[in-house]
Amino acid sequence: MNGLLGPFVAVLRRDLMLAWRGRADVLVTLAFFIVVVCLFPFGIGPETNQLRAIAPGVLWVAALLSTLLSLHRLFAQDHADGTLEQLLLSPEPTALWVVAKVSAHWIVTGLPLVVAAPGLALLFDVEQEALGVLTLSLALGSPILALLGAVGAALTLGLRGGGVLLALLVLPLFVPVLIFGAGAVDAHLSGTGAAAQLLLLGGGLLGALALTPFACAAALRIAVE
Amino acid sequence: MMNTSSLSQKRTPKSILRFAAPQMFYPLAGTLAPWCAGIAAVLTVIGLYIGFFVAPTDFQQGEVYRVIFIHVPAAWMSMLIYLAMAFWAAVGLVLNTRMSFIMTQALAPTGAMFCFLALWTGALWGKPTWGTYWVWDARLTSQLLLLFLYLGFMALTQAIEDQRRADRAGAIIALVGAVNVPIIYFSVQWWNTLHQGASVTPTGSSMASTMLAGMLVMAIASWAYTFAVVFWRVRSLILERERHTDWVGAEIDAQEGRS
Numbered sequence: 001m002n003g004l005l006g007p008f009v010a011v012l013r014r015d016l017m018l019a020w021r022g023r024a025d026v027l028v029t030l031a032f033f034i035v036v037v038c039l040f041p042f043g044i045g046p047e048t049n050q051l052r053a054i055a056p057g058v059l060w061v062a063a064l065l066s067t068l069l070s071l072h073r074l075f076a077q078d079h080a081d082g083t084l085e086q087l088l089l090s091p092e093p094t095a096l097w098v099v100a101k102v103s104a105h106w107i108v109t110g111l112p113l114v115v116a117a118p119g120l121a122l123l124f125d126v127e128q129e130a131l132g133v134l135t136l137s138l139a140l141g142s143p144i145l146a147l148l149g150a151v152g153a154a155l156t157l158g159l160r161g162g163g164v165l166l167a168l169l170v171l172p173l174f175v176p177v178l179i180f181g182a183g184a185v186d187a188h189l190s191g192t193g194a195a196a197q198l199l200l201l202g203g204g205l206l207g208a209l210a211l212t213p214f215a216c217a218a219a220l221r222i223a224v225e
Numbered sequence: 226m227m228n229t230s231s232l233s234q235k236r237t238p239k240s241i242l243r244f245a246a247p248q249m250f251y252p253l254a255g256t257l258a259p260w261c262a263g264i265a266a267v268l269t270v271i272g273l274y275i276g277f278f279v280a281p282t283d284f285q286q287g288e289v290y291r292v293i294f295i296h297v298p299a300a301w302m303s304m305l306i307y308l309a310m311a312f313w314a315a316v317g318l319v320l321n322t323r324m325s326f327i328m329t330q331a332l333a334p335t336g337a338m339f340c341f342l343a344l345w346t347g348a349l350w351g352k353p354t355w356g357t358y359w360v361w362d363a364r365l366t367s368q369l370l371l372l373f374l375y376l377g378f379m380a381l382t383q384a385i386e387d388q389r390r391a392d393r394a395g396a397i398i399a400l401v402g403a404v405n406v407p408i409i410y411f412s413v414q415w416w417n418t419l420h421q422g423a424s425v426t427p428t429g430s431s432m433a434s435t436m437l438a439g440m441l442v443m444a445i446a447s448w449a450y451t452f453a454v455v456f457w458r459v460r461s462l463i464l465e466r467e468r469h470t471d472w473v474g475a476e477i478d479a480q481e482g483r484s
Contacts, residue, residue, distance in 0.1 A: 151401055155394045159384050168380055169398055172373040173405050176412035183415075204408075215401055218318075222393040 007092040008100045015104030018077075025073070030112045033066040037120045048125050055124035056134060056185035060178055063113050063142060068167055070109040071149040072156075074101065075220070079157050085224055094217035099209070102143075102150045102216075110142040126185075133188040133198070140201040141181040147208040147216075148173050154219035177204065245324050247463040248472050254456035254463075261453035268446035275439035283436075292350040293436075298444040300343035302451060303371060304406075306336030310378070311403035314396035326392035327466070329399060330382055331458040335451050337375035344368055363414040370409050374402040388466065 078084040118131040152170040156162040184197035276294035283290040317325030385391035
């Protein structure tokens with residue numbers, strides 16, 4: 001057990017420290033999230049009922065886009081300075097440190113969104129009792145986005161126009177998460193209860209956690225060889 | 226050891242697996258493609274004749290329903306081709322066979338074409354029937370997402386210059402997409418459903434028999450068309466990839482000498 005935990009913690013700590021040293025980069029993702037969310041009322045109009053109706057969808061789409069924006073950071077630096085090859089050469093299982101890197105990435109880019117979302121939801125006049133469901137759905141859903149996105153990021157590593165390509169590859173895969181995530185808040189507000197959506201998101205998270213690291217590991221090996 | 230290897234070398238020419246070698250598959254595809262194209266052309270004429278002249282007018286939808294003779298086979302093929310692509314991607318990743326990757330790349334454009342055709346004909350049917358070209362309905366939306374998956378696959382394989390990396394990266398995204406297709410389908414179905422339920426199920430069908438016949442003939446025609454186009458595309462891909470080998474040189478010399 002300890003043998004696996006050691007490298008996991010080492011990679012996690014290293015990535016978190018790197019993110020901390022360059023925190024301006026990281027804050028851009030959060031700022032993007034906030035700006036995108038705040039743009040919607042300008043486009044749609046300040047009508048409160050309408051804003052309340054679209055709030056879950058807007059927050060979720062904005063979270064999805066900011067995840068997409070930050071994905072290229074996941075492996076690009078390590079690829080450029082050769083760390084990635086060293087990690088691939090190391091005897092530790094690739095899927096293990098891939099999960100560590102994705103976890104660090106989520107803590108740095110995903111968690112701030114989860115924390116900021118309830119505050120932004122208040123700007124859309126979302127009922128306060130729904131804020132918990134919104135936060136929970138984002139907390140369960142955004143790691144799935146990071147895990148799925150990691151596969152796309154690994155596949156497009158070092159390609160010309162990789163960012164646009166990454167969006168094309170990953171966005172269709174994000175759709176179920178978006179449906180259940182935004183659906184959870186709507187279901188809660190309509191009184192049917194969000195348990196089903198949240199359970200599905202949780203199941204999706206476990207499924208993604210079990211499968212995507214291996215796909216990501218294979219993609220990284222292909223990209224680097 | 227020597228004995229077994231020489232034995233297996235003697236046996237392989239009889240095995241169907243010999244077509245896993247591009248050099249062997251190239252002439253086979255060349256022989257089969259015109260036949261498939263011929264079958265596709267004949268069946269399309271028959272199927273469209275049944276569809277437009279023999280099949281009765283639908284008592285609810287009138288003449289508009291006749292779009293199903295193109296729409297339904299196209300939708301079937303678009304999903305089936307994705308499955309075939311995922312199958313060859315898995316074979317390619319596991320067995321590392323060159324032909325499998327060539328097959329995935331030859332299948333993708335045809336699948337995307339059928340996907341687009343299904344969406345387009347569906348929109349044309351939706352306007353008179355539902356009163357709108359597009360609704361955010363489960364089947365339409367999952368078909369649209371399938372089109373995006375095809376486009377993503379093609380964009381990724383085109384963007385990577387290194388052939389080997391393009392093959393394997395494409396195979397991975399095809400497999401990830403294949404795992405996601407059912408999830409996308411059910412999530413979207415949960416989200417919203419307006420599309421009429423499937424009329425044709427393995428146990429029975431709710432359609433007139435001539436309608437069904439026309440549709441099945443068109444479906445077989447689509448299969449034959451897919452085979453023909455994919456074989457031709459495979460042949461060009463083989464020539465392109467194996468251009469450094471002697472047999473391709475000889476083949477091209479022969480073709481140029483003939484023309």
